Amino acid sequence: MIPENWFPALRPDDGETVGYLDMVGEDFQPYDLLGRPCGEPAEYTEAEERLGEMGLSYxxxxxxxxxxxxxxxxxxxxxxxxxxxxxxxxxxxxxxxxxxxxxxxxxxxxxxxxxxxxxxxxxxxxxxxxxx
Missing domain, CATH: 2.40.10 (Thrombin, subunit H)
Structure with a gap:
């Protein structure tokens, strides 16, 4: 199960969940919908944008x-x-x-x-x- 403390990252244009974010210190670790990490932790906006750019085609x-x-x-x-x-x-x-x-x-x-x-x-x- 995706941990409860990971919160959904939403695509701004349609509100579709494209992944999850987990707070790590002052940064956020992005994860795709399968729970795989997507790069290193980053500032909130950057982590959310990374998931949005990756999309759902995978x-x-x-x-x-x-x-x-x-x-x-x-x-x-x-x-x-x-x-x-x-x-x-x-x-x-x-x-x-x-x-x-x-x-x-x-x-x-x-x-x-x-x-x-x-x-x-x-x-x-x-x-x-x-x-x-």
């Missing part, structure tokens, strides 16, 4: 998940997110269970269990599916 990317019932990490996409958990669903033809198998992971995420796919966004639900 949530639409494919991710890599070290699932316990498979020898290799699998590709997943995020389907749900709240302060307590992120739900990812399988998006990997090499995984022995169905596409869309859900996994709920507590926040902040453990970077050894879930990390951004290094090849970027990529198509969803198409890895390993033959064309034509």
């Amino acid at each position: 949530l639409a990317r494919r991710w890599t998940f070290a699932v316990q019932d498979h020898p290799q990490p699998i590709a997943v996409v995020i389907s749900e997110l709240n302060r307590e958990a992120v739900v990812v669903i399988s998006d990997d033809a090499d995984y022995h269970r169905d596409f869309g198998t859900p996994f709920s992971l507590p926040l902040p995420i453990d970077p050894a269990v879930l990390w951004e796919n290094p090849d970027g966004s990529g198509p969803r639900f198409t890895q390993g599916v033959p064309n034509g």
